[in-house]
Amino acid sequence: MPKHAPTWPLAASAFNWTPDLIRAESGATEIAVGIVSDGIAPIIEVELGQLWRSFPVPSDAEAESLRDALAAAGGRVSIVGASIDDWAAPTRRRDDDERMSFLLPQLRAAHRLGATGVRLPIGQSGVALLERLLPELHDLDLVLFEEAQGPQTPSSPAHRAHYDTIAHFDDPHLRLLVDISMLMPALPVTYLDRLRRSDLPASFVDRLESDWQDPATSDAAVALLRAGAVPPDVHTMFMNLLVRFGRSDAADLRDVLTFAGAAHLKFWDLHDADDRVSRPVRHFASELRTAGFTGSLTSEWGGHEWLDDDAADMTRRHLDLVRAALTA
Structure with a gap:
């Protein structure tokens, strides 16, 4: 018999509407409220850097106005x-006092928005800054979610220490956010189609299609990059192979999900004839159930980098796919 659907909150990321923000036919806050008022999702994630020109020091009035508009539409954040600009100048990194000053106004804005927490890349804060941030997070009743994605797996020597740091603090105001771009059994159909229309060697794209799960495929991608053989028109897209796409199994995350507080159900397109989109959701959900996960799941679309599809339609369809996958 099918399992009962879990009661995890499903959310939509305003990041999905990035091309709409760039076109500037509607304001960022108008787009955010529209996600709720159009019935796409009652819960949304927002990017502070996309919302207001006053970033990184948004005013209380700006945050409260958006909070109230979302509430009036039946939604919330x-x-x-959030973000930390680590560089004060091209040749000088910010010290931790400056990094703290850059981040604190964002925490206060998140609090005014009524958010559960703020999100940063895993490991960016560092232990010293985390020790200073945690009292502020407690005072504001916020969670700092450190996001891991693509190749940033617990088994990676470059990233394992960051997972261990979260576990070491053992504080409910510091949690892991897992992006399922880690769990890609195959590359997106539309991504491969775009690469085939470039001047990349056809044999390499064939290898991406048939042998993505083989780690040696990444070595081949690095070799092409170092040889200067990546065409300029797909250079940015090509870097996804190294920094945004992963090849792990959901079971590989088992020992870190006990301190996971949220997840991004990243998708690139909706070509799912072979379950390349829905299978990671199903397998990941199984591991989350076992871990006793109680956080939120957010639909996040990364494929607008190379697709011109409508963000509202893509997000609606993805959330429908997610609901089906969670009950499969």
Whole structure:
């Protein structure tokens, strides 16, 4: 018999509407409220850097106005995408006092928005800054979610220490956010189609299609990059192979899901004839159930980098696919 659907909150990321923000036919806050008022999702993630020109020091009035508009539409903010600009100048990194000053106004804005927490890349804060941030997070009743994606797996020597740091603090105001771009059994159909229309060697694209799960395929991608053989028109897209796409199994995350507080159900397109989109959701959900996960799941579309599809339609269809996968 099918399992009962879990009660995890499903959210939509305003990041999905990035091309609409660039076109500037509607304002960022108008787009955010529209996600709720159009019935796409009652819970949204927002990116502070996309919302207001006053970033990184948005005013209380700006945050409260958006919070109230969302509430009037029947919605709320879950997680706020924050950021730390680590460089004060091209040749000088910010010290931790400056990094703290850059981040604190964003925490206060997230609090005013009524958010559950803020999101940063895993490991960016560092232990020293985390020790200073945690009292602020407690005071504001916010969670700092450190996001891991693509190749940033627990088994990666470059990233394992970051997972261990979260576990070491053992604080409910510091949690892991897992992006299922880690769990890609195959590359997106539309991504491969775009690469085939470039001047990349056809044999390499064939290898991406048939042998993505083989780690040696990444070595071949690095070799092409170092040889200067990546055409300029797909250079940015090509880098996804190294920094945004992963090849792990959901079971590989088992020992870190006990301190996971949220997840991004990343999708690139909706070509799912062979379950390349829905299978990671199903397998990941199984591991989340076992871990006793109680956080939110957010639909996040990364394929607008190379697709011109409508963000609202893509997000609606993805959330429908997710609901079906969660009950399969």
